[in-house]
Structures are given as C-alpha cells and as structure tokens.
Amino acid sequence: MPKTTGHKNTTLRFYTETIEVSRLSAHAFFEAGDEKYKGKRFFWENKEKTLTLVGLGHAHIISNNYKENRYSDIDTKWKELCQSSLKEVVDVSPILFGGFAFDPSNKISSEWDTFPSAFFTVATFQLVIRNEQAFVSIHYITEEQESAEAFEHLRIERDTLIHTAQVKELKVHEKPEIIEREDRLKEEYLNAVEDVTKRIKQDEVKKVVIGRSLKLTFNHAFSAATAIYNASNEQPESYLFGLEKEDKMFFGATPERLVKVEKGQVQSSGIAGSVKRGKNSIEDKQLGEGLLVDSKNLGEHKYVVDMIQQVFTKYCEDIKLPSRPKLMKIRDIQHLFTPIEGRLKQDSSLFELVEALHPTPALGGEPRMEAVKIIRESEHMNRGYYAAPIGWINSEGDGEFVVGIRSALLENQHAYLYAGGGIVAESSSIDEFEETRVKFRPMLRTFGGKMNE
Ligand SMILES: C=C(O[C@H]1C=CC=C(C(=O)O)[C@@H]1O)C(=O)O
C-alpha cells in the first residue's frame, strides 16, 4: 500500500505523496515536461525568489465560464477537493494554480477563445522550491479506490522527470527570428484614448486604463520553456508566471501583486503611474524624482491606493500603508508604488479578496463598472487573461495572485503581447502610446525583439 495521504470527499479521492529532492532547476523541471505534458504545465516564481512552483500534467481541472460567482465556484470546488486535512510528513500542501479572464462579458472572438472565465489546475507532478528546499509531490485524483499499480507508475514517471531535470542541460533552442510585427488596432487605441479623455473631462468617468496589443510572428515555433527562461533572465525583479492550455501559454513578468494571504497576513500593492528608466543614473534619478511629484501620475496612482484601502477596510483589520508612494525601479520602467497590508478578518478568504480587488483602477479604472464598460466598448479587443488575476492557493487557503501584465500569449510561432496605461484628464494619446511601448519591452526582450521600433 503506497505511503499516500487520502484527501477523501464524497466522490473524488485525492491521493498525494511528497518527497524531498536535492536542488533542481525549476526551468529544467518545466522543460522535462516538454514531451508528455506540453499544454498541461504551469510556472510561478515570486518576486522575492523565495518560492518557485512548477506543475506538470493535469491531475484535476477546476474551471468555469461564469460571469457571476466565478471566484466562489473555484473556491468551493477547491475546498471540496481538499476536504480532509491529513497531511504529509514534509508538510507540502497541494497547490491549485490558474487565472481568470479580465472581463467574462467581453465576447469579442480572439486568440483567447479557448480560455474560459476561470481556469485552474492541480498538477500530477508538483515541484515546490521554498528557499533552499525542493519537494516533488504526486497528485492522483480518482473516483476509484486507489490502485497501488497506478501509483507505482506515477512514482517511476516522477523519478524520470527529476532525473531528466537534474542531469540534462536545458535545451538550447535556436532563437526564432521575428519575421513579422503587427501593431494591432493602433488607430483604435489612439481614438479610444482621445474619447476617454473627453469623457473624463465631461465628468462621465474619472480614470480608464486603455490597452493595446502587438502580434509577433516567428520563423518557427518559440519553445514555452525558453520563453519562460528568457523572461526570468530578462526581468529578475518581477514575478514570473506561465499557464499552459492546449497549444497556448499565457506568461509574463509582472511587478504587480494583486493580493497575498499568508497565515492571516494580507498584502497588496498599488502600482500605477509610470516613467521610463533614464539612459544614465543622473537622468534616471531626475525622471524618478519627477514622477514622485507629477500631478498626473500621482492622481492616476491615488485612485488605485484609495480603492485597495477601501477593499481592505471590508476584509482586513490593522491596515497599514505609507502616506505617500515610493519609486519601484525595474528594468525598463519605474512606477509609483504603495504597499498595503493588514490582517485577514475572521471568515474572509483569499478568493473573496481577489474578487473584491479585480480590477483595481490600475487595470480597470474609476468608477470600476463604468470603466470596464468603456474598455469593453472602445478597446475593440479581448484582453483574455491580460491584466487579470493569476496565481495560486494551497489547501490551507494561503496563496498569492498577481495581475497578468508585461505579458504575452504564446501560440507556437505567434505571440500576442499586451500593454496599457491609466488614462486620466491630463493624458495625451501620444504620451500614453509611448508608455505602452515601454511596457512592451519585457516581452520584446524575452522574444529577442528590437526595443525601439
Ligand atoms: C496596465 C498596465 O500597467 C498598469 C500598472 C502599472 C502602471 C500603470 C500606468 O502607469 O498606467 C498601469 O496602471 C500594463 O503594464 O499593461
């Protein structure tokens, strides 16, 4: 009888077995899944580089296409799956990883047609690297009474994946060449910014984030593992996420935490207001100091912080935040940044906070529903999972979600990149267009594109 832990609920039986392994590369483990688990993988690395998650294979999928209650549906089904709390000796919880569509009411057909309103998976083989320790778990979820043979087969597969990851070098894929670059809907973007600025001046709305998209075509398929590896090297100071579904992978290097819950501690980040990095340290300092006193960007930022603080008042206590933003300097851009923290109120949960926060005015606008409606009407695109919550939750209800910006949807030899910016009364369409060009850089670097086209 294998040493497994049965999380048993009325219909499904959730068997897990965890072993500690000597250090192995998360990128190599992700790539080890290329052959058998392509299209069924996830990748996560937090900003502090203290937690890395890789999932290979789908032991279970929890998804829905709801407009309402899409968060509580995922939460309820996850809790059902983790019903019993019997834990392994090494105490590594099963992880549910996935994301939400930015706007389930946006019905524009696009590259996102195969992604539902909410898509989460439990991996068959789950790697967790926490600080310096690495653990690999097998998850086997079945309605049948557990069969020892099935588990033995999974053990053998697990050991093969670990061996491949530990001894085979990362494949050096020949870097595909960008053969076409399309600025999609550029005119529609510029018109939308003009239109929104007008509506703001007519007091119809206070702020709206307007986005746009680039489409890259390569001379041959770009490997998902290479894309994540490149993004990790190009953007060391950001979160890294990757979520595969069939022949597509949504991935990115985002600076923006939506919400983290860990042992009752809740953290969020207000990030809005941007300026490019300087060409040298003197110019960089001047640009950053200018941002800290710029009324347009401070106004853009304040909508975000005020909204997050309002949500925290409902779900948290002991709320703490600084009285003014500081600078967050990352590779291509610098932002106004305000950390917000608190303690989770009794009976509140991570998914409730994700639902209440999404979209913050950094990704939607103010007031929220009016802004989302204007985005739906005037962007003429489907954001899919761009700018929406993506992240993980464990069986204790701890977890972390970021917003999927500085991101792309990779589909073999095509990549769809997304970038947007907060439009306020003082916005100019040319400046905002330039700001999106800077925000495309992390993904352009990842794909080896030229920065200044
Ligand atoms: C919507 C995006 O950025 C948001 C996050 C940080 C700064 C922003 C800004 O200054 O406009 C945006 O609110 C994006 O990167 O696509």
Ligand SMILES: [Mg+2]
């Ligand atoms: Mg901005």
